Amino acid sequence: MINKENKQGYENHPIQLITLKVLELSIKVIPESIQFEQPIVEQFSLFHGCSEYNHEDNTIGVRIGVEIGEELKEVPFKLRVEILGVFKVDENKFPLNFLEKWAENNAPLILYPYLREHVFSLSSRAGFDGTLLPLFQVPTFFK
Numbered sequence: 001m002i003n004k005e006n007k008q009g010y011e012n013h014p015i016q017l018i019t020l021k022v023l024e025l026s027i028k029v030i031p032e033s034i035q036f037e038q039p040i041v042e043q044f045s046l047f048h049g050c051s052e053y054n055h056e057d058n059t060i061g062v063r064i065g066v067e068i069g070e071e072l073k074e075v076p077f078k079l080r081v082e083i084l085g086v087f088k089v090d091e092n093k094f095p096l097n098f099l100e101k102w103a104e105n106n107a108p109l110i111l112y113p114y115l116r117e118h119v120f121s122l123s124s125r126a127g128f129d130g131t132l133l134p135l136f137q138v139p140t141f142f143k
Contacts (some may be wrong), residue, residue, distance in 0.1 A: 014093035015102065019086035020114060023063065027079045027126050030069075044068045044133065048111075050103040053096065058089045060099065062107040064115050068132060077126060081118045085111045109138060 044066050051061035065082030069075040087107060089099065116133045123132055 014090040015087050017085050017110060018059070018088045021084045022118065023082040023084050024065070025081055025118060025122055027077055027122050029077045029126055045070065048108040050100070050107065053099055058091060059086050060089065060103055061086050062103050062111060064108045064111045066115060066119060066133065077128065079119065079123060081115060081122060083111060083115055083118065112136070
């Protein structure tokens, strides 16, 4: 928790994640294709989208999800995970004309670690060790 003494110049972003919901968690293991070696997943389908901005409660919903194994026969499972994040916007501090761009570009990066954790947890419970989704490099911008 950041309090006034250890805040050190950090300010809260004008858009905050207030709710995180799991929309889908599914894995189907394909017994015929199970190998003794861990599968290496190099291809996956990542998708995202956002709702319209709700002016009544100052929120916007952003969905992000992943599918693995739909197009690859060498992966011994089919996996789909989708989550929804609801963000509250401080209209006094964030210009709404940039909100759609923020929701398309920034919000998925905020939600990605949660998605990655659900994929790891689900696949490990099915007996597949290892992290399936990679970390991404995000360009750093300075004020």
